[in-house]
Amino acid sequence: MAKPLARYAALTGYIEVSRMLGIDPVQLLRTVGLDPSSLDLQDRWIPAASVARLLELSSAASGRPDFALKLAEHRRLSTLGPLSVSIREEPDARSALRMLIRYQHMYNEALHIRMTERDGLSAIQVSIEPGEAIPVRQSVELAVTVVHQLLRNLLGEHWHPVSVCFEHGRPADDSTHRRMFGTPPTFDSDFSGIVTYTGDLNEPNRLSDPGLRTYAKQFLDTLSDPAEPTIEGRVRELVELLLPTGRCSIDQVARSLGVDRRTVHRHLAKSGQTFTAVLDTTRAELANRMVRGSRYSFTEISEMLAFSTPSSFSRWFHQQFGASPRDWRKQAAPNAAVEVGHPRTDMSRDAQNDVPEG
Template identity: 55%
Template sequence: MKPLVRNATLSNYVELSQSLGIDPRALMKRVGLDPAGLAVQDRWISGEAVIQLLELSAAAAHVEDFGLLLAERRRFSTLGPISLVLREEPDVRSAVELLVRHEHMYNEMLHSRLSEANGLATLKVNLELAEAMAARQATELAMGAFHQVLRTFLGARWQALSVCFTHSAPTDHATHRRIFGPVVEFDSEFNGIVFYGSDLNIPNPMSDPLLRTYARQFFESIAVSRDTTVLDRVRDLIEVLLPTGRCSIEQVAGSLGVDRRTVHRHLAASGETFSSVLNATRAQLAEQLVTNPRRSLTDISGLLGFSAPSAFSRWFREQFGCSAREWRARGTGQRPTGEQRPPAVGRRRTAGRA
């Protein structure tokens, strides 16, 4: 399966494109991305499509630094749930190591590495692509994002010793100088940021020791290995697509960067179908949502992707043997004796996937 990235990778893409006089929606459709989907930050989309989109956008806007301009508009929270944990790490070293170790939770194409030697620290940044393609803009976006994270911890006046790019220099260096300072090197042997190793020992000014344990516990509940299966990906995409009303195998396949037959094939290998995974995911979410008295059943119907409350009511009774209102009235959320739990897919929580 081709690598994916979170929708948040394109945070502020529409605004930047419009400011440069290009049509972001037309360009997104050209590479097979759904413009409306950008509203769901934690949805996963094709990494290769994002790379192509950034290159097309740079060409259409006649700028060589589109990716860097996009990085400049990012916020710390763009990283998603992992940003909550990073904020409470005790020092820069632990924060950067955590970000590198769990990069697959926000970008499956990214392969970064932190090393130290002779008093210097080097954060190398690479994109692992399934096939050769121009990726200058995506590389500069990733580099700009990492540089921004370091400045979040080290202060706005912090400056690296050198910021290296393997690609050639742009005609105009103004954006690079504004963001990185006069330390940018092009035609380098690697893409990365070099700085003093002692910077890694600087305490994190945002950290609250009282919250650190809670942050770590939260992280352990959402952290996943790199060996996420196609079944996991489909299940998580269904969860985030249900509230949009556009949860279909076509939407899921598009997010995974494959066709629907490929999704069917992978699910069949796990003994599942798209319908079975959709139904099991809905059932699990329904159990959680219906027991919450603060949510109306009409709202829950929409969150589960039903076109009307009546459709939700019929489905719920078929699945649980009683109405949603009766289930809630019992107050415990326990299934009556003799009722069978609907077929469910084995599930584990993931960060930012749904």
């Protein structure tokens, strides 16, 4: 089974919080194999296990067991991406939670939320399953806090949970937890999540505009069917993620997905694709985007796209786009009238050989 992925949006505010707490966010991101320059691409998918590792490392490096809660303070409803548009317009908190549960895979495939109701109380249970046996304390605290904030946004500041529960033990200092939740959390509990009065979930959503509800539903329907993402889509995301790290190979992609390379080949073949074709297309798209911008030098781009030398990158780029990187960047400057050529789907033998195999 493929390992779950999460959106970069799961790390919203990470740079700011890390710097505020005196740790190096760039170094920590690279330690877990994530590209710091891609943090602003919120809808890009990355391994959920990498996010979990990053949060645990950041908590340890900063000496702050409440790291995830500090990160949650930077969350807004919009962090949920397109899903936030529809959640905002649901008539009450219960229907908003049900929508979040139904479409949670659009945000984080490792996140699992379940809601049960009994004797006037509703338990919203949260778990994180990153596909590996790694600590998830910080990830769980982040997810529970985000659900708490969602309910607070929908119901108003007057709402308070009956209890907030965590399966893990109490930290030495739980003052941030008390402040965030407005009540002392219960640690070493049977589950992680929130217990609230069922009646509170029937309260009208104070953010909702009934006139926009139909439009919000139509918008969500155009975005995604709540079906499991395909391996083909995951391969494309992982290729884009791994190329700048110099570790983009079918073996590495297969390991990230939790399958063998034959499974990757088989799924790609079903859609008439090969791994090499996906790699070539993604490499060309990244090159086009990086060269058109001014953030990176051509030497840096060459390294990020796994070329052995800047000259081999330049030769490959000219074959793909019909212009040198320098000319392409000039034509992409403000007021440029036209582009020269279009990227081709094939790739030179030299360029293919420049991609590391492991």
